[in-house]
Amino acid sequence: MNDNSQPPDQGLRKGIDVRNGGEPIFLTDVNIHAILAKPARGGETADVWTRIVASSDQKLFHDIVGNLVAAVEQCARQAGSYVKLDMANTVLLVIRPDNSAELWVDAAAVTHESTLTGC
Numbered sequence: 001m002n003d004n005s006q007p008p009d010q011g012l013r014k015g016i017d018v019r020n021g022g023e024p025i026f027l028t029d030v031n032i033h034a035i036l037a038k039p040a041r042g043g044e045t046a047d048v049w050t051r052i053v054a055s056s057d058q059k060l061f062h063d064i065v066g067n068l069v070a071a072v073e074q075c076a077r078q079a080g081s082y083v084k085l086d087m088a089n090t091v092l093l094v095i096r097p098d099n100s101a102e103l104w105v106d107a108a109a110v111t112h113e114s115t116l117t118g119c
Contacts, residue, residue: 022107024094025081030101031069035064076103 012099035074040046069085070088073095075077083105085091 022104024102025076025079025103027075027079027103028099029078029096030072030075030099032068032095035068049086049101056101072103075101 020106032070034048035051035052037047052060054063054064056062056065073083073085081103083103085105090104090106093101094104095101
């Protein structure tokens with residue numbers, strides 16, 4: 001059941017109010033549509049990933065992040081922002097279908113949920 005009584009700026013769970021700590025960097029012409037699954041040379045057939053979810057505790061993340069960081073930093077420079085993503089704690093990039101994007105560098109809201117249990 002969908003509860004629309006909660007104000008739109010409230011978190012998805014009752015009692016959680018999450019707000020971003022800053023503003024995103026707005027990017028245009030972010031032309032990142034796929035990531036090569038493994039290196040390929042010109043003229044070779046290549047496997048590509050068009051959707052991927054990876055976090056820093058996975059080897060896959062570390063295999064692809066270097067070139068991805070360089071591409072995103074270049075987009076930020078073109079937008080007039082100079083960021084060093086390898087120095088950030090949290091990075092969130094939201095790419096829209098029109099190739100515009102929001103880059104959140106240590107500014108996107110993060111929630112942690114913990115449960116304490118007795119022994």
